[in-house]
Amino acid sequence: MTEIKIHEYTKEELKAIRKTRTKMPEQDAVARGKNFEEVALGYNIEDALREANRCMFCAKKLCVNGCPVEVPIPEFIKLVKEGDFLGGAKKIKEKNPLPAVCGRVCPQESQCESLCTLAKKNEPVAIGRLERFVADYERMHGGGSNGEVDKPKPTGFKVAVIGSGPAGLVVASDLAKLGHDVTMFEALHKAGGVLVYGIPEFRLPKAIVQSEVDGIKALGVDIKANSVIGKLHTIDELIEAGFDAVFIGSGAGLPMFMNIPGENLNGVYSANEFLTRTNLMKAYLFPEFDTPIKKGAHVAVVGGGNVAMDAARTALRLGAENVYLVYRRSMEELPARQEEVHHAIEEGIDFRLLTNPVEVIGEEGWVRGIKCIKMELGEPDESGRRRPVPIEGSEYTIEVDTVVIAIGTGSNPIIPDSTPGLDLNKWGYIVAGDNGQTSKPGVFAGGDIVTGAATVILAAGAGRKAANAIHEYLMSKVKN
């Protein structure tokens, strides 16, 4: 193991380092635009120790309030400061089972870091980077996520987990550790959910997701890939077959389109298709891998969330000369993580803000351009954001050969349609209580399929709550 040298910072030194957060090394912006390797390279030990020392360990712990799963942030940072990185990772995992993932993809700037006391005058503590650091350190030093767990005593209860995204992974892991016999059903050929098919390699290396998946396998979870629940087995059939409880973590994977003319032309992709071909199917390595993708030279991506940023930066890496990000509101309303927007700008993505597509223009069946209209911000809408309204007569066309639609996703009807007695809300998402209990006894749900497209940490948090509730539900069955 690497020797860890603890440096005691003097008062003056502390004052100096507290101003600005420790930079995280990154791949050069030009070079990385041509490869799929991870952009942010992570802290080394020295960086981590410096950053941990920036924390004031204030009594209020406001950062914890900003965390959807209430990670004991100051406590873990304290352990980092003391050089106990494995301890730090363990501390986070008391609340968040997926720190290597969340350290990379959580919108920290609007969660924990937004409330950091330091942020009032200086830059906030880089909590996400520290989280990533301890998780990576742990993985590289053999203390893998589920490393030290003793085999629990089997309870004899069988639980089916549907979907292998963050919600499903957490439920499976938590319940397996409690001794339940867990079988995970995944529709695709590979486990990981959006973490494998959606979020690109350059932002979340697939080896990290794989180590989480391997972790639950090591706990004895049986992962059944290629198993579309609702088609191969219905939920009622799972229950009849002897599963004592079912968790639905099937995500919000139905791509939405804009319903504008030209949307079915060759060269128009949903972000899900564009990213699935690239990430899951490895089309960027075509023809070494069999799945092709159209490598557009001029690409327009419609949308402003993380999905849109990922699609735009993927298009760039596939070799595009120009990538336009077409978003109908302004920079302030961009819902994507700050770091992704920052990276996208650095990489040369051309942001066309306050712009909305009205038509995809084609020629002989192929995309030739995207006709857009300029927008201005009007009165706030229900979401509190100012509503974009079109400026009459401001239409113009951007010449592109590829269009990627990243305006959101909805609920896939396969499970709802095949599950009588499962209550849905008006958008088709599953209605579940705070602990994930659905309208069907013994059936729990959590993650995007309940909330609509949200975040990894919310899905992981919902998974943890549901796992606790499922455990309680099963244990109460014993007593009766």
Next chain:
Amino acid sequence: MAKILEKQVLRFDLVAVKIEAPEISKKAKPGQFVIVRADEVGERIPLSLARISPEEGTLGLVIQTIGVTSSKLAAMDVGDEISDVAGPMGHATPIENYGKVALLGGGFGAAPMYPIGKALKEAGNTVTSIIGARSVDLLVYEKELGEFSDKVLVSTDDGSKGLKGLVTDALKQEIEENGVDWVMAIGPAIMMKFVSLTTKPYNIKTFVSLNPIMVDGTGMCGACRVSVGGKTMFGCTDGPDFDGHLVDWGLLMARQRTYLEEEKLAMENYLCNCVPSATK
């Protein structure tokens, strides 16, 4: 993993395989399909179910070799394992007593017609199967369809067997002479289009099993978008069967050609890397 239990070469470009699929075979219904990935670097492609044997725990697939994935699958032998088979995908063909039904299969399409036709026969229909080929030596599945069909009509372009002409000519003749209440076609888009055009003037309900390019087959990507009655639908989850009179055939065929350049490159790459297995 799904093991190949039997393999039969039907024609130079058509291979029938029986695969181990105990769970899928118990749920599958005629008209549904599976998504198959040949190996670890493979593409996900849809293949219709040509046989469904729940007692045996097997499925039959008939593969037309046109590109890399179909060639890889066709080159696999008995005992080999297909990396991934997922399903059953899509909706089953609605089986009812329609009266007199005519079923047209082109290319691989005669094969998935087998379970559909058999079910239709069992539901009380009078079943006429219509198959065609350029010439008699390219004709396949005649015997199999004969197992349950009240009659099998054959057409060949060169007149070497049956009616000289296209399957649509045979269909037209059947409609004129005996009357047809319901039609289903599976095969190349162009064939399904012309079957639909043939039945349109007679106003005969015509089902077609559309074959857009797919990725996941579960409604997650939208690659399989088709336009039916002016509405965009997903071939995998809304289909694969649609009303042939409402399908935008131009769009389907245009979208099928999306990756022509890439497919050519992939095939060249495959052939120069894998000559031994490709010529097996």
